[in-house]
Amino acid sequence: MKPAPFAYAKARSLEHAFELLEQGNGEARVLAGGQSLIASLNLRLSNPELLVDINGVPDLDGIALEGVCVAFGALVRQSAAERSPIVAEHAPLIASALSHVAHPAIRNRGTIGGSIALADPAAELPACLVALGGEIEIAGSKGRRRVLAEEFFKGLYETDLEPGELIVAIRVPAATTASRYGFAELARRKGDYALAGLCAAARASRDGLADVRLVFFGVGLKPVRARKAEARIEGGPLDEARVTNAIAALAEDLDPPEDVQASKAARRHLAGVLLQRVVKQLSESAP
Numbered sequence: 001m002k003p004a005p006f007a008y009a010k011a012r013s014l015e016h017a018f019e020l021l022e023q024g025n026g027e028a029r030v031l032a033g034g035q036s037l038i039a040s041l042n043l044r045l046s047n048p049e050l051l052v053d054i055n056g057v058p059d060l061d062g063i064a065l066e067g068v069c070v071a072f073g074a075l076v077r078q079s080a081a082e083r084s085p086i087v088a089e090h091a092p093l094i095a096s097a098l099s100h101v102a103h104p105a106i107r108n109r110g111t112i113g114g115s116i117a118l119a120d121p122a123a124e125l126p127a128c129l130v131a132l133g134g135e136i137e138i139a140g141s142k143g144r145r146r147v148l149a150e151e152f153f154k155g156l157y158e159t160d161l162e163p164g165e166l167i168v169a170i171r172v173p174a175a176t177t178a179s180r181y182g183f184a185e186l187a188r189r190k191g192d193y194a195l196a197g198l199c200a201a202a203r204a205s206r207d208g209l210a211d212v213r214l215v216f217f218g219v220g221l222k223p224v225r226a227r228k229a230e231a232r233i234e235g236g237p238l239d240e241a242r243v244t245n246a247i248a249a250l251a252e253d254l255d256p257p258e259d260v261q262a263s264k265a266a267r268r269h270l271a272g273v274l275l276q277r278v279v280k281q282l283s284e285s286a287p
C-alpha cells in the first residue's frame with residue numbers, strides 16, 4: 001500500500017519546527033527516523049496532512065555526560081548510542097537494551113527520541129527510562145519542561161506530549177560503583193518486538209539491594225513497574241526463597257494482555273522466567 005497524500009516540510013531550527021507544527025493545525029506529525037511513522041502511513045494507520053522533518057534541526061544529536069547524568073539528544077540514532085563509549089560506561093542498561101531493538105538497519109535510522117515519543121508498550125527504551133528514573137525534556141513554542149519517565153508514559157502509544165511539542169533530550173542518572181542492572185527479554189526471533197521483557201536497576205548496599213526498580217515491557221499498555229516484587233527483592237540475601245517469593249508477587253503486579261502472540265498465562269510464566277534471570281544479573285553485575 002502507499003500512503004495517503006501529505007505535505008512535507010524540513011525544519012531548520014526548533015523555532016521553525018514549532019511554526020510548521022502550528023501551521024499543521026493538529027494534523028502535522030514530526031518525522032524523525034521514520035522507521036515507525038512511515039510504516040504507519042504506508043499501512044494507512046495514520047494520515048497526517050503534514051510531516052515536519054526534524055532531521056536538520058541542529059544540536060539534537062549529541063550524547064554527553066552532564067555531571068551525574070547521561071544526556072541523549074532526541075535525534076541520536078539508536079545505533080550511535082549502541083556504539084557510544086559514554087553509554088557503555090555510564091548508561092550500561094541502555095547499552096544492553098539497544099541490541100534488542102529491532103534490526104541494525106532500523107537502528108541506523110531510528111532515533112532515541114522517536115522510540116520514546118512512539119511509546120510502544122513492547123519497546124525496550126521506555127522501560128529502561130522508567131527503570132533508571134530518567135526524564136524527558138520537552139520543548140514547545142511556550143518554553144521547555146522536564147517530565148519524569150514514569151509520568152510521561154500515559155497509556156497505549158499515549159504520552160504527556162501536547163500538540164506542537166517535541167522531545168529534545170532524554171536524561172538518565174549515570175551509573176555509580178553501587179549501581180546494579182539487569183535486562184532480559186523473550187521474543188520469537190531476534191529483532192522482533194518482545195513478547196515480554198524486563199529492565200531492572202538497583203543500588204547495592206550492605207543489607208542487599210536497595211532502590212530496586214523492576215520495569216516490565218510487552219505485558220501492559222505502557223511500561224509496568226512490579227512494585228510488590230521489588231519490595232520482596234530489596235534488603236536481604238538473594239536466595240531461592242526470596243526469588244520464589246518475588247515471582248509469586250508478579251501475580252499481583254501484572255495483568256498481561258492476551259493476543260495472537262501469547263496468552264495471558266504464557267506471558268505471566270515468561271515474566272517469572274525473566275525475573276529469575278534478571279535477579280541473577282542484579283546480584284552479579286557491576287557498572
Ligand SMILES: Cc1cc2nc3c(=O)[nH]c(=O)nc-3n(C[C@H](O)[C@H](O)[C@H](O)COP(=O)(O)OP(=O)(O)OC[C@H]3O[C@@H](n4cnc5c(N)ncnc54)[C@H](O)[C@@H]3O)c2cc1C
Pocket residue numbers: 029030031032033034035036037038039074100101102103106109110111112113114115117118120122123124125161165166167168191192193194
Ligand atoms: C520491523 C520493525 C521492528 C521494530 N522492532 C522494534 C523493537 O524490537 N523494539 C523497539 O523499541 N522498536 C522497534 N521498532 C521501532 C523502531 O525502534 C523505531 O525506530 C522507533 O520506534 C521510532 O523511532 P524513529 O526515529 O524511527 O521515529 P519516527 O518513526 O520518525 O516517529 C515515530 C513517532 O514518534 C514521533 N516523534 C519522533 N521523534 C519525535 C520527537 N523528537 N518529538 C516528538 N515526537 C517525535 C513521530 O511523530 C511519530 O509519531 C521496530 C520497527 C520496525 C519497522
